[in-house]
Amino acid sequence: MHIPDSAISPATSLACGAAMLPVWTVAGRSLRANLGDRQAPLLAIGAAFCFTIMMFNVPAPGGTTVHPTGAVLLAILLGPAAAVIGMTVALVIQALFFGDGGVLALGANAFTMAFAMPLCGYAAYRAIAGRSETGSARRFTAAGAGAYIGLNAAALLTALFLGIQPALFHSSAGRPQYFPFGLSVTIPALMSAHLLIAGFAEAAVTVAALRYVAAAGIGIHSDSVAETSGREGRRHLLWVGLAALAAVAPLGLLARGEAWGEWDAAEIQRRAGFVPRGFSGNAASGWHGFQLLPDYLSDLGAVGYVFAALAGITFVALAAFLLSRLLRYGAGRGEPAIVETTPAVAHDCGGIPAWLLVDDSTDEPAAGPSRGSSSTFLDRTLESIAANARDALAAERWSRTAGLLQRVDPRVKIITTLVFIVLSAITHRAATLLVLYAIALACAVVSRIPLSLVIRRVWLAVPLFAGFVALPAALNVVTPGRTVLVLSRDPLLAVTDAGAAVAAMFTLRTGVALTFALLLTLTTPWNRLLEGLRVLRISRPFLVVAAMTYRYLTVLMTAASDLFVARRSRTIGNSGPAERRRFVGRAVGALFGKSVALTDEVHSAMLSRGWTGEPRSLESRALHRADYAWMAGTLAIAACLAGGEFLARFRP
Amino acid sequence: MPGSVLDPVKPGCALHPALELTGVSFAYGPSTPALSNVSLSIGKGEKVALLGSNGCGKSTLLRIMNGLATPSAGSVHVFGEKVNPAALRGAAFAHRLRRRIGFIFQNADAQLFSSTVREEIAFGPLQMNLPPSEVRQRVAETAGMLGISHLLDRAPFHLSGGEKKKVALASVLVVNPSVLLLDEPTASLDPRSQRWVVDLIVSLHRAGKTIVTATHDLDIVHEIADRVIVLDEDHTIAASGPTMDILSDLDLLLRVNLVHEHTHRHGRLIHSHPHHHSGDHDHTHDVSGGHSHE
Numbered sequence: 001m002h003i004p005d006s007a008i009s010p011a012t013s014l015a016c017g018a019a020m021l022p023v024w025t026v027a028g029r030s031l032r033a034n035l036g037d038r039q040a041p042l043l044a045i046g047a048a049f050c051f052t053i054m055m056f057n058v059p060a061p062g063g064t065t066v067h068p069t070g071a072v073l074l075a076i077l078l079g080p081a082a083a084v085i086g087m088t089v090a091l092v093i094q095a096l097f098f099g100d101g102g103v104l105a106l107g108a109n110a111f112t113m114a115f116a117m118p119l120c121g122y123a124a125y126r127a128i129a130g131r132s133e134t135g136s137a138r139r140f141t142a143a144g145a146g147a148y149i150g151l152n153a154a155a156l157l158t159a160l161f162l163g164i165q166p167a168l169f170h171s172s173a174g175r176p177q178y179f180p181f182g183l184s185v186t187i188p189a190l191m192s193a194h195l196l197i198a199g200f201a202e203a204a205v206t207v208a209a210l211r212y213v214a215a216a217g218i219g220i221h222s223d224s225v226a227e228t229s230g231r232e233g234r235r236h237l238l239w240v241g242l243a244a245l246a247a248v249a250p251l252g253l254l255a256r257g258e259a260w261g262e263w264d265a266a267e268i269q270r271r272a273g274f275v276p277r278g279f280s281g282n283a284a285s286g287w288h289g290f291q292l293l294p295d296y297l298s299d300l301g302a303v304g305y306v307f308a309a310l311a312g313i314t315f316v317a318l319a320a321f322l323l324s325r326l327l328r329y330g331a332g333r334g335e336p337a338i339v340e341t342t343p344a345v346a347h348d349c350g351g352i353p354a355w356l357l358v359d360d361s362t363d364e365p366a367a368g369p370s371r372g373s374s375s376t377f378l379d380r381t382l383e384s385i386a387a388n389a390r391d392a393l394a395a396e397r398w399s400r401t402a403g404l405l406q407r408v409d410p411r412v413k414i415i416t417t418l419v420f421i422v423l424s425a426i427t428h429r430a431a432t433l434l435v436l437y438a439i440a441l442a443c444a445v446v447s448r449i450p451l452s453l454v455i456r457r458v459w460l461a462v463p464l465f466a467g468f469v470a471l472p473a474a475l476n477v478v479t480p481g482r483t484v485l486v487l488s489r490d491p492l493l494a495v496t497d498a499g500a501a502v503a504a505m506f507t508l509r510t511g512v513a514l515t516f517a518l519l520l521t522l523t524t525p526w527n528r529l530l531e532g533l534r535v536l537r538i539s540r541p542f543l544v545v546a547a548m549t550y551r552y553l554t555v556l557m558t559a560a561s562d563l564f565v566a567r568r569s570r571t572i573g574n575s576g577p578a579e580r581r582r583f584v585g586r587a588v589g590a591l592f593g594k595s596v597a598l599t600d601e602v603h604s605a606m607l608s609r610g611w612t613g614e615p616r617s618l619e620s621r622a623l624h625r626a627d628y629a630w631m632a633g634t635l636a637i638a639a640c641l642a643g644g645e646f647l648a649r650f651r652p
Numbered sequence: 653m654p655g656s657v658l659d660p661v662k663p664g665c666a667l668h669p670a671l672e673l674t675g676v677s678f679a680y681g682p683s684t685p686a687l688s689n690v691s692l693s694i695g696k697g698e699k700v701a702l703l704g705s706n707g708c709g710k711s712t713l714l715r716i717m718n719g720l721a722t723p724s725a726g727s728v729h730v731f732g733e734k735v736n737p738a739a740l741r742g743a744a745f746a747h748r749l750r751r752r753i754g755f756i757f758q759n760a761d762a763q764l765f766s767s768t769v770r771e772e773i774a775f776g777p778l779q780m781n782l783p784p785s786e787v788r789q790r791v792a793e794t795a796g797m798l799g800i801s802h803l804l805d806r807a808p809f810h811l812s813g814g815e816k817k818k819v820a821l822a823s824v825l826v827v828n829p830s831v832l833l834l835d836e837p838t839a840s841l842d843p844r845s846q847r848w849v850v851d852l853i854v855s856l857h858r859a860g861k862t863i864v865t866a867t868h869d870l871d872i873v874h875e876i877a878d879r880v881i882v883l884d885e886d887h888t889i890a891a892s893g894p895t896m897d898i899l900s901d902l903d904l905l906l907r908v909n910l911v912h913e914h915t916h917r918h919g920r921l922i923h924s925h926p927h928h929h930s931g932d933h934d935h936t937h938d939v940s941g942g943h944s945h946e
Contacts, residue, residue, distance in 0.1 A: 041765070396810070527767035527807065547767040554809040555761050601762035604720045608757075609823065610750035610779035612743070618774055618784055 005102025005513035009169045017107025027081040037613035041602040044548030047089035049595045052556045055384040058201040059577040066198045068205045072121030072150040079221035080122045087114035112154040121150020135214045147206035148199040155194035159186040180473035208585020378568045398522045403447030405523035409627040410532030416634040417520045424512040433508045440515040458514045474503035544615040563587045668732030669693045670862045676726035686712040688887045699857045702866040704883030705909040710866035714833045718755045754829030758836040760816035764808035776827040794826040814845030831862040
C-alpha cells in the first residue's frame with residue numbers, strides 16, 4: 001500500500017504531513033504522560049515489531065500471498081497513540097533505509113498507514129468489543145473486524161490520494177503529471193483487492209496473534225482501557241471516529257473536480273482489465289468490483305462517494321462477522337483444538353518413549369497432494385527477511401568505502417538529496433529528469449559505488465509499481481493521442497504518443513527519486529544519517545526511538561527468521577492455507593511476546609545506567625569547508641535546473 | 653588502567669555495608685514466587701558470588717539490589733540509604749544509586765541499545781550530566797582500557813559475543829560505579845573471552861570495587877568470589893560462607909541442584925561424568941593433566 005515518490009504530487013504529501021503534525025503531537029504527548037521514561041524502548045521495539053511483521057507473507061484467499069501491516073494489532077496491543085508513532089517510525093525507516101515508499105510521499109503514507117489504519121481499526125474494535133471480557137469470542141471477532149476495517153480505510157485513502165492526482169495536477173494539455181488514473185479506477189482496483197483478499201488475511205493474522213498473546217497471558221493495552229474507563233473510553237472512541245471522518249471528508253471535497261460521468265460503468269469494466277492488484281483476476285472470475293457505485297452515486301458527488309465506500313466497508317465487515325458467526329455454529333465449538341496424540345508408551349528405556357527409539361525416518365509421508373506449495377510462504381518470508389538484512393549489510397559496507405559522497409557531512413547530504421528529489425518531483429520536462437539522473441549516476445561513480453548496483457536496485461524495484469501504472473497509462477484508453485503502436489484492433493488498443501510520454505515521465509520520475517534516496521542510504525552509515533536528520537528539526541526523542549528501532553530490527557528479524565526456519569524444518573505434511581495463516585498469526589504473537597520481554601530488559605538496562613527519559617548525545621561535528629563547497633555546488637546546479645524549468649514553462 | 657576512570661567513589665559511607673537486604677520477598681505473579689524472605693549483607697570491597705540453579709531468583713535479586721524491581725516485602729539499603737520507589741522518584745537519589753551501582757546484564761542485546769559503541773559508552777555519563785569534553789575523554793580511556801577503541805564507530809549488532817560483553821562492561825565502568833552487579837558474565841562466551849572476563853573481575857576487585865556475580869558456573873566461582881551465597885530452588889538462602897567451604901560441601905550443592913550426583917571433587921576441581929547405568933563407575937584423575945581449568 002506504500003505510495004512511492006512521483007505517484008503523488010509533493011503538495012498532496014505536504015498537506016498530509018501538515019495534517020499529521022497535530023496527530024503526532026497529540027500521540028507524543030499522550031505517550032509521554034502515560035509511559036514516562038518507558039516510552040523510548042516500548043515505541044522502538046513496537047516499531048521494530050511492526051517492521052518485522054510487514055515482511056511476513058500470509059497466504060491469502062485466491063492463492064496469492066500478502067504482507068500484513070499489523071497497524072491495528074499494534075493499536076490493540078499497545079494503544080492507538082503508540083500505534084501512530086510506532087507505524088510512523090517503521091515507515092520512516094522503510095523509506096530511508098530500505099527504499100520502500102517514497103521520501104517525499106512519507107506524509108501521505110503516514111496519513112494512511114500510521115493514522116487512518118490504526119485509528120479506524122481501533123475505533124471499530126472498541127465499538128464491537130464493547131465491554132466483553134478479555135479472551136472472549138467477541139473480543140477476537142472485534143479485533144478481526146477492526147483489522148479488516150482499518151486496512152480497508154487505509155486502502156480507500158490511498159485510492160483517494162492516487163485518484164485525485166490526474167484531476168488536480170495535469171499539464172496545460174491535460175496530461176496527468178503524477179498518477180494517471182482517476183478515482184473511478186483507483187477505488188475499484190485497490191478496494192477490490194483489499195476488501196476481498198488482503199483484508200481477510202490481515203484479520204486472520206490479527207486474531208491469531210491476539211489468541212496467542214491472550215493464551216500466553218501477556219498484558220495488553222486494550223485490557224487496561226476496558227477495565228479502567230467506561231465513559232472515558234467512549235469519549236475517546238467518539239474522538240477517534242470524528243477524527244477519521246474529518247480526515248476523509250475534505251478529501252472528498254477535493255475530489256469534486258473529478259468528473260464522475262466521464263467514464264461510464266461499461267468503460268470502467270473495460271479499463272479495469274489493465275489495472276493490477278488482483279482486480280483483473282476478480283473481473284475475470286465474474287466479480288466486477290465496485291463498478292455499481294460510481295453510477296449509483298454520481299448525483300451525490302464526491303463526498304457521497306466517500307461515505308458510500310465507508311458504508312460499503314462496514315457492510316462487508318458486518319457480513320463477514322455474521323458469516324463467521326454462522327460458520328462457528330456450523331462447525332460446532334470454535335476452531336478445532338490441536339489434538340495431542342500422546343501414545344501410551346512403555347517407559348522401559350530410561351523414560352524415552354519407545355517410538356522415539358525406532359528409526360522410521362525413511363517412511364513415506366502420510367498422503368498429501370502437493371508437498372512443495374506448503375512451504376512457499378515460509379520461503380518467501382525468509383527471503384524478505386534475508387533481502388532486508390542483505391540490503392542493510394550492503395549499505396553498511398558501501399558507506400565505509402572511501403568515496404566522495406561518503407566524505408560529505410550527512411546533514412549536507414540530506415539537504416541536497418531532498419532538493420534533488422523535490423526537483424525531480426516537480427519538473428515537467430523529461431530533459432530535466434535526464435540531467436538529474438546523469439548527476440545521480442556521476443555521484444555514484446565518484447563515490448565508488450558500482451553503477452550496476454545503483455541501476456539494478458532502482459530499475460528492478462521501479463517496475464513493481466510504475467510498470468503497473470505506466471504501461472496502462474501509455475494506452476489509448478487512458479491517454480488519448482496519436483496512435484503509435486497498435487496492440488489490438490477490436491477493441492482498439494494502442495500505445496499513443498501522449499500516453500508514451502506520460503508513462504515515460506512517470507517511470508523516469510520514480511527512478512530518479514529512488515536513485516537519489518538510494519545514494520543517500522548507500523553512502524551514509526545509518527546512525528550518522530539519523531544524527532543528520534536533526535538538521536531537519538526532527539524532534540530528538542523521535543530520532544532516539546528511530547535509532548533504537550533500527551538497532552532492534554536485527555534482533556527481531558533474527559528471532560522471526562528462527563521461528564520460520566524452525567517451522568520449515570518441521571514441515572512434513574501439507575497444511576491448508578487457513579492453518580498457514582494461523583501459523584503466521586502465532587508467529588506474530590510469539591514475536592510480540594519476545595518484544596515485550598525485550599522491552600522490559602532494555603528499559604531496565606537503560607534505567608540502570610541512569611536513563612532520565614531525556615535523550616542526550618554528544619554534539620555533532622562541525623561542518624568542514626568541503627561540506628559547504630559541496631552544498632553550494634549542488635544547490636547551484638539545482639537552481640540552474642529549476643531556472644531552466646521555469647523559463648520553459650512560462651515562455652510563450 | 654587509567655586512574656581517572658577507576659578511582660573508587662569517595663568512601664563516604666564507610667560504616668554501612670554496600671548492600672543490605674532484610675526479609676526480601678518478590679513474586680512475578682501469584683503463582684510464580686522469585687524470592688522469599690531473603691536477608692543478606694554485602695560489605696564494601698567484598699567479592700561475592702550468588703550461586704543457584706536456573707530460576708532460583710538470582711537475577712531478580714540483582715535487579716532488586718539495583719532498584720529495578722521493588723520487593724513485595726522487606727527492605728533494601730544501599731550504602732545505608734533505603735531504596736524504594738518513592739526514593740527513586742527523587743532525581744538526586746536515583747542519580748546517586750545509578751552512579752554507585754553498575755549492572756552488567758546477561759543479555760548483551762538488551763544492554764546495548766544505542767546505535768554505535770561510542771554512543772553506548774557515552775550514554776551513562778551523558779545521562780548523569782557530565783560535561784561533553786569529560787564524557788569524550790572518559791569514553792576514550794575506558795575503550796582503551798578494555799581494548800575496544802577500534803570498535804567505537806561500529807554498530808552493536810556487528811559485534812561478536814565477546815566484543816559485546818566488553819562493550820557492555822565499558823558502558824558500565826565508564827561512570828565508575830563502586831559496586832558491580834554481574835549477571836552470568838561468562839554465559840555463552842568462548843573460553844578465551846571467559847578467561848578475559850574473569851581476569852577483569854579480579855583486577856576490578858583489586859582496584860577496590862565491590863563485586864557481586866550471579867552464576868551457576870562452578871568453574872569460575874573460586875576466582876570471582878571470596879564468599880558464596882547459595883540460593884535454593886525454593887527461593888530462599890540455603891547457605892552463605894567462604895568459597896572453599898561451600899564448594900567442598902557436595903551435599904549442599906547436590907541439594908540445590910547445582911551439581912549432578914555423579915559429580916566429583918579432585919582437589920579444587922569439581923566436575924561430572926556422563927551418566928551410565930551399566931557397569932561399574934570408577935575412574936581416576938590426574939590434576940596436572942587432562943583438565944585445563946586450573
